[in-house]
Amino acid sequence: QVFEEEQHSQRLSGLESDWMAPRIIVCGAGIMGASVAFQLAQRGAIVTIIENQSVAYGASGKAGGFLAREFCNDLTTRELAHHSFDLHRAWASDPTLGLSDCDYRPVTALSLAVHSGTSASWSTRGKGKKSSKSAAPDWVSREGVAAEIGEEAVCAQVNPGKLTHALVQAAQRHGATLRMGTVQGLVVDERQGQAVLTGVRVNDETLECDMCVLALGPWSFQVTPWLPAIPEVIGVKAHSIVMRPPFATSAHALFVSVTGRDDYDNDPEVYPRPDGTLYMCGFAEPPAHPPLGPVVPTERACESLREIAQLIVPQLDEHDVKVDTSQACYLPRSPDLQPLIGAAPGPRGVFLATGHGCWGILFAPTTGLALAELMLEGGARCVDLAPFDPARFSKTYKPTTRSRR
Numbered sequence: 426q427v428f429e430e431e432q433h434s435q436r437l438s439g440l441e442s443d444w445m446a447p448r449i450i451v452c453g454a455g456i457m458g459a460s461v462a463f464q465l466a467q468r469g470a471i472v473t474i475i476e477n478q479s480v481a482y483g484a485s486g487k488a489g490g491f492l493a494r495e496f497c498n499d500l501t502t503r504e505l506a507h508h509s510f511d512l513h514r515a516w517a518s519d520p521t522l523g524l525s526d527c528d529y530r531p532v533t534a535l536s537l538a539v540h541s542g543t544s545a546s547w548s549t550r551g552k553g554k555k556s557s558k559s560a561a562p563d564w565v566s567r568e569g570v571a572a573e574i575g576e577e578a579v580c581a582q583v584n585p586g587k588l589t590h591a592l593v594q595a596a597q598r599h600g601a602t603l604r605m606g607t608v609q610g611l612v613v614d615e616r617q618g619q620a621v622l623t624g625v626r627v628n629d630e631t632l633e634c635d636m637c638v639l640a641l642g643p644w645s646f647q648v649t650p651w652l653p654a655i656p657e658v659i660g661v662k663a664h665s666i667v668m669r670p671p672f673a674t675s676a677h678a679l680f681v682s683v684t685g686r687d688d689y690d691n692d693p694e695v696y697p698r699p700d701g702t703l704y705m706c707g708f709a710e711p712p713a714h715p716p717l718g719p720v721v722p723t724e725r726a727c728e729s730l731r732e733i734a735q736l737i738v739p740q741l742d743e744h745d746v747k748v749d750t751s752q753a754c755y756l757p758r759s760p761d762l763q764p765l766i767g768a769a770p771g772p773r774g775v776f777l778a779t780g781h782g783c784w785g786i787l788f789a790p791t792t793g794l795a796l797a798e799l800m801l802e803g804g805a806r807c808v809d810l811a812p813f814d815p816a817r818f819s820k821t822y823k824p825t826t827r828s829r830r
Contacts, residue, residue, distance in 0.1 A: 452639050459589045460790055461796050466596040492510055527591055532582050535572060538684065639779070652772075655769050658765070660757060663754060663755075664753045680694055694706050727751040756785065
């Protein structure tokens with residue numbers, strides 16, 4: 426904290442020439458790590474991104490990319506959702522950032538009830554604003570009445586994989602370096618009786634740094650031997666399929682409830698994309714630590730998604746549309762289901778960005794911005810990070826609002 430406050434003081438006093446750009450290692454090239462790296466590099470930090478697989482390897486490359494300004498109704502995440510939704514829109518509308526070619530577009534969200542073995546029927550559950558057959562897109566089964574639960578002003582979509590790659594490339598244009606390797610541990614020194622980070626071990630080599638960000642998603646459990654005080658993050662395995670229908674779709678997001686089958690105990694979601702593909706996800710499994718190797722989808726879960734897709738979109742069966750991709754990913758979940766954003770309990774200079782659950786793509790822009798402000802200026806200005814403090818699970822933790830300036 427002393428380091429950040431000294432740097433912030435120098436910048437505020439106008440001594441930009443005296444400001445020493447901090448060396449920061451970002452561990453993980455998913456959407457969180459990419460967003461943090463972009464915001465840090467944009468502000469002049471010397472950033473190195475470490476990734477042991479590939480950019481957007483996990484959920485960042487397999488998620489649906491649905492964005493909603495008003496779907497996070499709890500007070501803890503509402504401000505984060507509002508700010509981040511608006512930042513997504515700002516990124517997409519500013520071609521100078523290099524983030525505008527990521528299939529961002531406003532969408533209308535609809536609620537849909539499906540009874541297995543019959544045609545689709547439209548539900549009026551939720552906060553439906555419109556109830557009319559004209560609200561149902563023509564590529565979906567037309568029986569019943571559609572219920573709009575989110576209009577284009579507050580709902581959108583983006584391609585998570587494209588955005589993650591674009592953020593890494595934008596960070597590189599600002600001087601960041603992407604390095605493939607495995608993070609093996611932290612190097613810590615004692616300074617005035619306090620443990621301080623001095624480096625990160627990568628592929629049996631020590632990379633010196635002033636700070637680091639652990640953005641490892643559901644693989645955050647791997648850092649427990651180095652940081653035993655951090656809360657446990659586990660993963661929820663979710664499945665998805667991607668198809669390419671020969672007919673036109675529209676800018677809608679469908680939230681589906683399935684009845685009539687005991688094995689359909691999940692609520693799938695359907696997202697047509699601007700590139701002509703049809704993305705469908707659902708069938709989450711109980712929380713668990715993800716494997717260190719490739720994530721293999723459960724075959725029956727993907728088959729069930731395909732069966733439900735045929736109920737919702739009869740033309741898929743008529744045109745004999747095949748599934749192009751069957752996949753699974755793990756969504757990181759914290760003990761209280763709230764994100765972990767801020768300084769990690771342990772050595773000074775270590776920060777966390779994980780635990781965002783199913784809203785990781787939505788929350789990524791503001792998570793990166795707030796963490797960059799916290800690290801470089803001593804406090805986040807865009808949102809209050811106090812509710813997301815990773816130290817909140819400590820018995821000695823005292824809530825504070827000092828994480829925002």
